[in-house]
Amino acid sequence: MTYILLSSGLFLGWSLGSNDAANVFGTAVGTKMIKFRTAAWIAAIFVILGAVIEGSGASGTLGKLGSINTMPGAFTVALAAAITVAFMTKLKLPVSTSQAIVGAIIGWNMFSGSLTDMTSLTKIVVTWILCPFLSALIAIVLYRFFKFFLAKAKIHLLDLDAYTRIGLIIACAFGSYSLGANNIGNVMGVFTFSSPFHDINVYNLFTISGNQILFLFGGVAIAIGIFTYSQKVIKTVGKSLFKLSPVTAFIVVLSQSIVLYLFASTEIRDAFMSLGLPKYPLVPVSSSQAVIGAIIGIAIAKGGRNIQFKVLGRISSGWITTPVIAGIISFVALFFVQNVFDQQVYYKKPYSLSSEVMVQLDKEGFPIDKIKSFEGTRFSTGLRLQQNLKKIKDLTKNDKSMIYSIAAVDSFYIYPVYFKEIESEKILTYEQLKSLETLSKQSFSHEWEFQDELISISTDWKYRTEKQMNYLSYNKHLKKQYNFIFHFFRIY
Amino acid sequence: MAILFKTSKMIEMQIDDFLNIISEAGILFKKGLENYLKDNTTEFEKRLNAVSEHERKADELRLNIEKQLYMHTLIPESRGDVLAILENTDRVIDDIKEALQVFAIEHPEIPEKFDERFLELADSSIESVESLIRSVRAFFKDISSVSDHIYKVKFYEREADKIAMSLKNEIFQADIHLSQKMHLRFCTQQIERISDSAEDMSERLAIYTIKRQI
Numbered sequence: 001m002t003y004i005l006l007s008s009g010l011f012l013g014w015s016l017g018s019n020d021a022a023n024v025f026g027t028a029v030g031t032k033m034i035k036f037r038t039a040a041w042i043a044a045i046f047v048i049l050g051a052v053i054e055g056s057g058a059s060g061t062l063g064k065l066g067s068i069n070t071m072p073g074a075f076t077v078a079l080a081a082a083i084t085v086a087f088m089t090k091l092k093l094p095v096s097t098s099q100a101i102v103g104a105i106i107g108w109n110m111f112s113g114s115l116t117d118m119t120s121l122t123k124i125v126v127t128w129i130l131c132p133f134l135s136a137l138i139a140i141v142l143y144r145f146f147k148f149f150l151a152k153a154k155i156h157l158l159d160l161d162a163y164t165r166i167g168l169i170i171a172c173a174f175g176s177y178s179l180g181a182n183n184i185g186n187v188m189g190v191f192t193f194s195s196p197f198h199d200i201n202v203y204n205l206f207t208i209s210g211n212q213i214l215f216l217f218g219g220v221a222i223a224i225g226i227f228t229y230s231q232k233v234i235k236t237v238g239k240s241l242f243k244l245s246p247v248t249a250f251i252v253v254l255s256q257s258i259v260l261y262l263f264a265s266t267e268i269r270d271a272f273m274s275l276g277l278p279k280y281p282l283v284p285v286s287s288s289q290a291v292i293g294a295i296i297g298i299a300i301a302k303g304g305r306n307i308q309f310k311v312l313g314r315i316s317s318g319w320i321t322t323p324v325i326a327g328i329i330s331f332v333a334l335f336f337v338q339n340v341f342d343q344q345v346y347y348k349k350p351y352s353l354s355s356e357v358m359v360q361l362d363k364e365g366f367p368i369d370k371i372k373s374f375e376g377t378r379f380s381t382g383l384r385l386q387q388n389l390k391k392i393k394d395l396t397k398n399d400k401s402m403i404y405s406i407a408a409v410d411s412f413y414i415y416p417v418y419f420k421e422i423e424s425e426k427i428l429t430y431e432q433l434k435s436l437e438t439l440s441k442q443s444f445s446h447e448w449e450f451q452d453e454l455i456s457i458s459t460d461w462k463y464r465t466e467k468q469m470n471y472l473s474y475n476k477h478l479k480k481q482y483n484f485i486f487h488f489f490r491i492y
Numbered sequence: 493m494a495i496l497f498k499t500s501k502m503i504e505m506q507i508d509d510f511l512n513i514i515s516e517a518g519i520l521f522k523k524g525l526e527n528y529l530k531d532n533t534t535e536f537e538k539r540l541n542a543v544s545e546h547e548r549k550a551d552e553l554r555l556n557i558e559k560q561l562y563m564h565t566l567i568p569e570s571r572g573d574v575l576a577i578l579e580n581t582d583r584v585i586d587d588i589k590e591a592l593q594v595f596a597i598e599h600p601e602i603p604e605k606f607d608e609r610f611l612e613l614a615d616s617s618i619e620s621v622e623s624l625i626r627s628v629r630a631f632f633k634d635i636s637s638v639s640d641h642i643y644k645v646k647f648y649e650r651e652a653d654k655i656a657m658s659l660k661n662e663i664f665q666a667d668i669h670l671s672q673k674m675h676l677r678f679c680t681q682q683i684e685r686i687s688d689s690a691e692d693m694s695e696r697l698a699i700y701t702i703k704r705q706i
Contacts, residue, residue, distance in 0.1 A: 032568035158500040
C-alpha cells in the first residue's frame with residue numbers, strides 16, 4: 001500500500017522530468033549542438049545524482065512549510081500538484097512544480113488545521129521572485145565576460161564550436177545535477193515525514209539515508225519523464241522562446257544551473273555565510289523561470305531589444321495562479337480521500353499550554369503573564385491556537401513562533417527494542433547511544449522535553465554556539481541525529 | 493571529444509588551404525597578364541594551366557569541407573553562412589580563371605600604351621581579392637577585424653572601378669578600329685568583374701559577421 005501511495009510523487013516526478021528538465025537542455029538541443037539522446041542520458045544520470053547527493057537542502061524548507069504526517073496525505077498533496085502541472089501544461093499556461101507543490105501543501109495545512117509557517121512561506125515566495133532576476137543578472141555578467149574573452153582569445157569558429165559543445169555537455173550535466181538537487185524536494189519532499197524507507201548502511205562504507213532512497217525513486221521518475229516526454233516539450237519551448245546562438249545557449253544553461261545550485265547546496269550557502277554574507281533559504285525554484293530570466297538577461301546585455309514584456313507578465317501571474325489552483329485541488333482532493341476512500345490524510349497535531357509548557361516558555365524568557373489566561377488549555381489544532389492568540393494584542397511574531405514550537409504536542413515512547421537497530425545504523429555516537437538507553441521506556445510529550453532530557457545526560461546532545469569551532473556543520477549533523485531518533489520513537 | 497577536435501582541426505586546415513589557393517590564383521593571374529602583355533606565350537600558358545588547376549583544387553576542397561561539416565553536424569548555427577562564404581569565394585576564382593581564359597582564347601590585341609593601365613587594373617582587382625581572403629580568414633579566427641579588411645575590399649574595388657573607367661575612356665579615344673575598342677572594353681570588364689565579385693562577397697560577409705557575434 002505504501003508503495004502505491006508513492007505513485008503520485010512519481011507522477012509528479014515524471015511531469016517534472018518532461019517539463020522542467022526540458023528547460024535545462026532545451027536550448028542546447030534546440031541549437032542542434034547536442035543530440036537529444038545524448039542530452040537525455042546526461043540529464044537522467046545527473047538528475048538522479050543531484051537528487052540523491054544534495055536533495056535534502058531544498059526539501060527541508062518545504063518540510064518546514066508543512067509537515068505532512070501520513071502517507072495518504074502526502075499522496076493526495078503530490079497528486080494535487082501533479083494534476084495542476086499536467087492541467088496547466090495542457091492549457092499552455094506557465095507552470096512550475098515548485099509553485100504547485102507549495103500551493104498543495106498550504107491546501108493540506110488548511111485542511112488539517114495545521115499552521116503555515118509564514119516565515120518559510122515568505123522566504124519561498126521572495127526566492128521565486130528573486131530567481132529569474134538573479135538568473136538574468138548572472139547571464140548578463142557571463143555574457144559580458146564571454147564577449148570580452150572571445151574577442152581577446154581569437155578562437156577559430158570550428159574550435160569554438162567544439163569548445164561550446166563540451167561546455168554545453170558540462171553545463172547540462174551541472175544543470176541536471178542542480179535540478180535534481182533543487183527540485184527533488186518538490187517531488188518527494190512531502191513524503192519525507194511519512195517515508196517507508198530506513199537508512200541503509202552499505203558494508204560499513206557509507207550510509208544511504210531513508211530520504212536518499214526516497215529521492216532515488218523520485219530521480220528515476222524524473223529520468224523517465226525526460227526520456228518519454230521531454231522531446232515534445234523541447235520542440236515547442238526550445239524554439240518558440242528566443243533564437244539563441246550556441247554560445248548564448250551555453251550561457252543560458254550555465255546561468256540557470258548556477259541559480260538552481262545556489263538554492264540547493266548547503267555547502268555554497270555555508271561558504272557564503274562564512275564570508276559574512278546573509279543567510280539565504282534553500283528553496284525549490286522553477287527551472288523554467290530561471291531559463292526565461294537568463295534569456296531576458298542576454299536580451300538586455302545585447303542592448304535591450306526584443307524583450308517580451310508579455311512573457312514577464314505571464315511569469316508573475318504564475319506565481320499566484322499556480323499555488324492557488326494547486327491549493328484548491330489539494331483541499332478538495334483531501335476531502336475526497338478522507339471521506340470517500342476513508343483514508344487518514346493527517347494526524348491531528350494538538351497544542352497545549354500546560355503548566356510544563358508555561359515553565360519552559362518562562363525559561364526561554366517569554367513573558368508568560370501575557371498568556372496566563374490560557375494556562376492549562378489544550379487546542380485541537382494549530383489553527384485553533386492561532387485564532388486564540390489573535391485575541392492577545394501585544395504578541396510579536398517571534399513570541400508567537402516560540403509558543404507554536406514549545407506548545408506543539410508530540411508523543412515519544414522509548415521502545416528498548418529499537419536500540420539494536422539504531423546502533424546498527426551507526427549514526428549516533430557511543431555517548432549519545434548510552435544516554436538514549438538510560439531513557440528506556442520513558443515517554444515525552446514535546447520535542448524539547450525529550451531533547452532537554454538527553455542534554456542533561458550527555459553533552460554530545462548539545463548544540464554548539466556560534467563561537468565554537470565548526471558550529472554550522474556540527475549543528476547540522478546533530479539536527480540530523482535528533483530527527484533520526486524522533487522518527488524512531490514518535491508514536492501517533 | 494578527441495575526435496571532435498581532430499575533425500575540427502582537419503577542416504580548419506582545409507579551409508586555410510582553400511583560401512591560400514584563391515590567394516595564389518590571384519597572384520598567378522597578375523603574372524599571367526604580365527606574360528601576355530610581354531608576349532611570353534609559354535609562361536602565359538603555364539600560368540593559365542596553374543590557375544585552372546587551382547580552380548579545380550578549390551572546388552574539390554570546398555565540396556569536401558561542405559561534406560565534412562554536414563557529416564559531423566559541425567557549426568549548426570553558422571553552417572549555412574560558412575557554405576555561402578565558401579561558394580561565393582569560389583566564384584572569385586572562377587572569375588579569375590575566366591578572365592585569363594579570355595586572353596588565351598580571344599588573343600586581344602592590346603596597344604602597348606595600355607599595358608601599364610591593364611596591369612594597374614589587375615593590381616587593384618587582385619588587391620581586393622587579397623583583402624577579401626584576409627577578411628574571410630578573420631571571419632573564422634578574429635571576428636573583430638573583419639570590418640577593417642572589408643573596408644579595404646571596398647577601397648580597392650572603387651580603385652579598380654576608377655581605373656577601368658578611365659581605361660575605357662582612353663580605349664575609345666584611341667585611334668583603333670571600333671571592333672578592337674569593343675574587344676578591349678570587354679577585356680577590361682573581365683578584369684574589373686573580379687573585384688566586383690570580391691565586393692559582393694564582402695557585403696555578404698559583413699552580414700554573416702553580425703550574425704556571428706555571440
